[in-house]
Amino acid sequence: MRINRFSAAILLGIPLIYLIVFFVTPLGMVVVDSFSNPAGELTLANYAAVLGEAYYWQVLGYTLWIALVTCVATLLLGYPLAYYMSLIEHRRTVRRVCFILILMPLFTSNIVRSFGWIVLLGREGLVNETLLLLGIIDRPLRLLSTEVAIIVGMIYVMLPFMVLAIASVLQNMNGSLREASRDLGATAFATFVKVTLPLSAPGIVAGTLIVFTLSISSYVTPRIMSGGRSVVSSMLIYDQFMLVFNPFLGSAIAVVLLVTSFALIVAYTLIMERRPGRGGAS
């Protein structure tokens, strides 16, 4: 099908205008606001406030820390599941069940999922009850509103993204590569380390990027799991816009978050691309 230039311009132009008006312009406004004061003058005061105060640095650092822990944990938990799914390629029903179980949380709001964890992590929740029963602890732990709760909740929310990113690479991997490796004398473990793992690198890179990006901007889960204390940057942004009504400072925090995450993503991508012997494009 050929599309002539005139209709191409219209078909592409309208969505383009839409994104420019409702995506690019708003971002531009946020950036402009971050350099403004209530009187409408240009100023660096917002950045001076954000960058000059240790508190904001702590929150930003904590945001990045949570994102990093989430990344590593979802990778460690998600990889075996994704790998398992590539091993059961021929068992379609089991595979389908796996997909349903992975997609179900993904298709449920963060808030509902976090709600489930509130119940599980409560003083008389399943986690405490189990630990008590097993004799690991002798009185209930305070889990809610702790760092543990935030991280458990974040891992939970992000895990499906990691599994799907890795699984999509593993399922496209040529199965005979593994067979060739075994045929050439490698053990199952060596095959995994020398063949499967390097070839699934693009999936790992894609998965960690998604999880990291979503984690640093995550709002709902930290808000619910922290018991309301503002511990990550996105919560500060919300507070400034909706509670303190200082969109200028809020915008500055948003821009700092955006620039930091962008810089980290670019650095990570560059490092992974320069890695010798990387396996294919993602």
Added chain:
Amino acid sequence: MPLITIDRVTKSYGSLQVLKGVSLNIEEGEFVALLGPSGCGKTTLLRAIAGFVAIDGGDIVIGGRSIVDEPPNRRPVNMVFQNYALFPHLTVRENVAFGPRRNGVSKADTAAIVDPALETVGMSAYGERLPGQLSGGQQQRVALARAIANKPKVLLLDEPLGALDLKLRKRMQMELKDLHQKLGITFLFVTHDQEEALVMADRIVVMQDGDIAQVGTGEDIYARPASRYVADFIGEANLLPLERAADGTLRIAGESEPLPYQAPDGGAAATLLVRPEEVRLGVVPEGGVGLSGTLTDRVYIGNATRLFVRTASGQSVVIQQAGAGPEAAIPPGTPVRIGWAREAARVLTG
């Protein structure tokens, strides 16, 4: 008047000229093969006729009407694609009905076209299947039925047998020939397989680097190739480079014996063509050409034996003899004398 007139058609992709002013006439009802190696421009020419390639210059006339400005859907031609291009979401019947329906034939009348078309290719029993449920050969037949359902003036076939295995290919060659007889429409067929072209086509167009090297019947091209390129492409050939001696006679490079052949006009390089089945072992026919050499190898291929001879001057010559032959007893390494009748060889340019 010819049905198709292709007049000095040119086409370039960037600096690469894929058609260099091709001219060709095709009569109504002919079965013509466009033959050549990949990259010779044969598929581009076919696609230009179908309307998928916009030509830079020249004209293509079908039935007295220039079609170069017509979109593909308005041209009186239909194509059998290399990979068949059957619509995977439509059944066999729906695939065949696609053309008539798009051309405004009513649903009821379409059935009267689809049924005989499927009948013609022997696929009547598979009407409700999806293409994915058919074998390669069956898909090929459906693609044929779909292309003829529109009753085109010309059926274009782009390497239609390429994906089939050898046995099936041979059978489909004969079936395509029958189909051509039955329908009586013009077939224009692209192939890189010289045998396929020889078996099916009334006329063969040998293409070389965006140009036509030779047009003729299979016999013309095999027995009287116009150039070294054509001779090499069609059938087995011994191609011996020639030298011009000071006295103007021709010699095989490295040999001293003058040859009884005329040098081509001008100073063009010349090659001597001798088909393997024309070369004799141990006999030099009266007035013919004789060479000395050593038998290097012998291969038995069922209906014939191939003998490989290296001449004293270092040329390789292949001899093909029917059956096993008495020479089967000669061990490799034996010095032999080979030769051919004067009229069995041709001097070619190039």
Added chain:
Amino acid sequence: MSRRLSIRLRDAAGPALISAIAWLVLAYLVLPLVVVIAISFTTTEYLAFPPVGFTLRWYQRFLADPSYVDAILLSARLAFGATLIGFLLGVPAALVLKRGRLPGTQMLANFFLSPLILPAIIIGVGVLQISGTLGFARSFEAMLVGHVVIILPYIVRTTLASLEGFDISLEEAAQDLGASGPATFFFVTLPLIKPGIIAGCLFGLIMSWIDVEVSIFNTVIAQSPIPVKVFNYVQYSVDPMIAAVSAGTIYIAFVLVLLLDRLVGLDKVAGQQK
């Protein structure tokens, strides 16, 4: 004999270990959902897990509360509206990006996908700003506009992906057989890329349905989509009724997963996930 056995055991141990871990992880993934569903049936006034007895009382109570029904209807209107607009904008855009032979299409494609990597909360803030400027701040329209931005990439990407593997000769065959440009599109191209478009639209629908971050900046308490309403509620108190509301959204998610499986196949969806 024993050596052979030990090798056998070793070869079986790896896969067994992997599948054990995999099923534990899967259990981790469903546990909170199961918990929410279970406690929605408890007869107690407080959250009890395992639930005590069985009652549909909490469902009755939430369905009798018009503010929850309204919130669900609002969310549905929002999700379908955003998906429809996303479809109308995204599919033509993807078609032109793939087929238009325009310069710079790779960059433009990246631009269309870029809302994916931008924090949703910043998109929410941005929409608040622009809608304020244009005079429709904190309204259904403001949320709609923001949701279209976050779901458009899903639709563009899956449409692009299905055009990626598209065999051009199928379109040529259609034209060769007499189909005009539009007929080729509607009879051949569209039916073949339909699964990709459906997958993208369903994904977009879900992303809008579960969104909190964009909505929360652009809504007022009286007019909240269901996730925002649950969010506001859960921050202050939790009770079995909110579990019933939450369970309701899980049932809807289940239906959507099954729908996706039926229409497109879950394997395919996973390959195109973000």
